[in-house]
Amino acid sequence: MKQYNRLSWIHSRLGFVVLLVVLAWGKMILASVMDFSLFSAASPVQWITLLISPMTLPLLMIGSALYFRKARYFYAVATVMYILNIVLIQLNVIYFREFSDFMSVSVMLGYDKVNQGLGASGFALTNLHDILFWIDLLIIPILMFFKKLRFGRAETPRFTAFALTTLALFSFLVTFALGEAQRPQLITRQFDSKEMVKDLGLDTYTVVDAIKTHGVNQMRKNAKKSDIDKVREYLKTHYAGANPEYAGIAKGKNVFVIHLESFQQFLIDLKINGQEVTPFLNSIYHSNSTIAFDNFFNQVGQGKTSDAENMLETSTFGLPQGSLFATQGSSQTFQAMPAILSQDEGYSSAVFHGNNASFWNRNNTYKNMGYQYFFDASYYDTSGDKAMGYGLKDKLLFNDSIKYLERMQQPFYAKYITVTNHFPYTLDDQDKNPDFTTTDTGSSVVDGYFQTANYLDNSIKEFYDYLDKSGLSKNSIVVIYGDHYGISNSENKTLASVIGKDPNTWSSYDDAMLQRVPFMIDIPGYTKGHIDHTYGGEIDVMPTLEHLLGITDTSGFIQFGQDLLSTARQQLVAFRNKDYVTPDYAYINKTIYDNKTGQAVTNPSKELTGKIDQWQKSVNSQLSNSDAVNQKDLLRFYTPTGFKAVDGTKYNYANGLAKLEKLEQLKGNNSKSLWSQNSDKTTADLFSTDAPEKDEAKTNTSRIQQVNPDGGDSTDGGDTPNP
Numbered sequence: 001m002k003q004y005n006r007l008s009w010i011h012s013r014l015g016f017v018v019l020l021v022v023l024a025w026g027k028m029i030l031a032s033v034m035d036f037s038l039f040s041a042a043s044p045v046q047w048i049t050l051l052i053s054p055m056t057l058p059l060l061m062i063g064s065a066l067y068f069r070k071a072r073y074f075y076a077v078a079t080v081m082y083i084l085n086i087v088l089i090q091l092n093v094i095y096f097r098e099f100s101d102f103m104s105v106s107v108m109l110g111y112d113k114v115n116q117g118l119g120a121s122g123f124a125l126t127n128l129h130d131i132l133f134w135i136d137l138l139i140i141p142i143l144m145f146f147k148k149l150r151f152g153r154a155e156t157p158r159f160t161a162f163a164l165t166t167l168a169l170f171s172f173l174v175t176f177a178l179g180e181a182q183r184p185q186l187i188t189r190q191f192d193s194k195e196m197v198k199d200l201g202l203d204t205y206t207v208v209d210a211i212k213t214h215g216v217n218q219m220r221k222n223a224k225k226s227d228i229d230k231v232r233e234y235l236k237t238h239y240a241g242a243n244p245e246y247a248g249i250a251k252g253k254n255v256f257v258i259h260l261e262s263f264q265q266f267l268i269d270l271k272i273n274g275q276e277v278t279p280f281l282n283s284i285y286h287s288n289s290t291i292a293f294d295n296f297f298n299q300v301g302q303g304k305t306s307d308a309e310n311m312l313e314t315s316t317f318g319l320p321q322g323s324l325f326a327t328q329g330s331s332q333t334f335q336a337m338p339a340i341l342s343q344d345e346g347y348s349s350a351v352f353h354g355n356n357a358s359f360w361n362r363n364n365t366y367k368n369m370g371y372q373y374f375f376d377a378s379y380y381d382t383s384g385d386k387a388m389g390y391g392l393k394d395k396l397l398f399n400d401s402i403k404y405l406e407r408m409q410q411p412f413y414a415k416y417i418t419v420t421n422h423f424p425y426t427l428d429d430q431d432k433n434p435d436f437t438t439t440d441t442g443s444s445v446v447d448g449y450f451q452t453a454n455y456l457d458n459s460i461k462e463f464y465d466y467l468d469k470s471g472l473s474k475n476s477i478v479v480i481y482g483d484h485y486g487i488s489n490s491e492n493k494t495l496a497s498v499i500g501k502d503p504n505t506w507s508s509y510d511d512a513m514l515q516r517v518p519f520m521i522d523i524p525g526y527t528k529g530h531i532d533h534t535y536g537g538e539i540d541v542m543p544t545l546e547h548l549l550g551i552t553d554t555s556g557f558i559q560f561g562q563d564l565l566s567t568a569r570q571q572l573v574a575f576r577n578k579d580y581v582t583p584d585y586a587y588i589n590k591t592i593y594d595n596k597t598g599q600a601v602t603n604p605s606k607e608l609t610g611k612i613d614q615w616q617k618s619v620n621s622q623l624s625n626s627d628a629v630n631q632k633d634l635l636r637f638y639t640p641t642g643f644k645a646v647d648g649t650k651y652n653y654a655n656g657l658a659k660l661e662k663l664e665q666l667k668g669n670n671s672k673s674l675w676s677q678n679s680d681k682t683t684a685d686l687f688s689t690d691a692p693e694k695d696e697a698k699t700n701t702s703r704i705q706q707v708n709p710d711g712g713d714s715t716d717g718g719d720t721p722n723p
Helices: 002-011 013-034 044-067 071-099 105-109 111-121 128-134 136-145 158-182 193-200 202-221 225-238 279-285 304-314 324-328 337-345 362-369 394-405 444-470 489-499 508-513 538-548 606-631 656-670 692-696
Strands: 254-260 290-297 348-353 373-375 412-417 476-482 519-522 530-537 585-588 591-594
Touching: 013 044, 013 071, 013 128, 013 158, 044 071, 044 158, 044 193, 044 202, 071 128, 071 202, 105 202, 128 136, 158 193, 193 202, 202 324, 225 606, 254 304, 254 444, 279 290, 279 444, 279 476, 279 519, 304 324, 304 337, 304 362, 304 538, 337 348, 337 362, 337 412, 337 538, 348 362, 348 394, 362 373, 373 394, 373 656, 394 412, 394 444, 394 656, 394 692, 444 476, 444 489, 476 538, 489 508, 508 585, 508 591, 519 538, 530 538, 585 606
Parallel strands: 254 412, 254 476, 290 530, 348 373, 348 412
Antiparallel strands: 290 519, 476 519, 585 591
């Protein structure tokens, strides 16, 4: 009798709610360990949030049933809320096993496309432990039938219901505060779904994504076809045609885009303790085969790296807040570089990146851009010391990518995203260059920045050596660019003395000038290379490359940049916050600065004031038109003549190597891969690296051997010519 009284609370309505919440919590923990691997590589703070977050929204949702007075309504609401939670977990488990990502609301709303993407592999993706997600729905009714678990007829006091709601909200605020403290702007930027689930929980991630999806849908709902006509009218007056001197000089060549993470222009030619920080990049910068730009600015917003990628691939700006990749990339319409090169010039395309595919929602966004292959972290061995916080170390990325690169059909467009030169700029001792001594400023960020930049420089040299040995360099161009600043404004005064500036006179103007990043186009065999002083930014890269590659008329595309080599370009560089810089003046924080002196113009003339107003109008117009295109997804209303809109559902990034090998077989003697040209032999042995981790490396084939060699989609993704 005593034992019965002790457990009698479970027969109450409150006990039923607690039971369901505990079960929901347990199932999310099970999925987190067995399927999502959330606890691996989690910080101590994330361990706390991972244990708390699975009960916050279930407690709120299931606990809401306590507000219903009648038993039949209470049990119906509690059960429905519980089942919805299980369904959410199960759907994400199945989706994650195939795509290594969580389901966004837009994906859920288009489940027919998800089902198509999973193809026949859906059933194969179920595991034995999935039974544990559902078995209690059989056990609980049986227990109730045999009265081992009884219906609570007595109403729960409203105070108890309110207390439970308060506890749920308080728990959510605790996890939110911990998540925000660890990753500021976690919700507004939403750069990685996996990190958000770690910090806030699967339910909260889904709710946040639903709110953002609603906002996006409202913007798109209010869009009209006439809106794109207004944009096209603006672009007619903004277009800068190709310069005949450069048009088509790289036609038909492979394109390597090397993304220099957090790399700023001041690193070029900089010496510390008599040593060049980036000796190899310096040699490329000054090479006769390179067209380099020394007044090239990053123009990113909150989307940081993803904004830079978006500008390079689409010549549109990132969003005013948040990341276009993260919030809209899964359903956005793009006229992007991979698709344009594929359709106009027969290029294949791939991204090589040693981080999770879901970071910045790349695995979904790249599909809508027309990227045919994405070799993310799942294609490499990232165990032990081979990876750092943001993925596989750069030397290993270049080295380990060769087995995929050599199987790609030429010409190709291949982007490498490096990560080692990323905040907080730390290297394992074994990776530090013993011949390079960094600064001693007292700031670990500044001192570490030069070490990681030196490491990145060595990584690129090793890759270049391979290109030369393999013969790829003869028919390729290499585009090298920095995505955004590495040293933040808060550290700039510490940096000042290193780059020859006075920290006592440092101003907002100096901060703005440090937004310069490298941009080089290396065309082996070209002899008229030079350093161009034209003012430009990341928004201008796409039309510049298109014209060099022989797509000389790009006026039909929606692109907001101008060819950096065009004689008709306007040298006005807009920043995402609506500040701007020109060759003579900069407008920063509502202050005019003279570029010759770096000093504020306190009494501008009427002529200068008029120019400032006109420049500001131009900047506002460029940004607002770009925002209209992206926020309203206006490109769904307009497809240029000769261009085929990309269908992202045709792409699946699993089994990339198997698809490349299959395509080689289909093409036979017509195969243009490096592997085929090398008599069906690998060139991987031509790559030489001093990375100490190489000897430990073993290929991670978990992604390559999934389900079936075709991965449920066509070999060429629908945009390359038939083999």
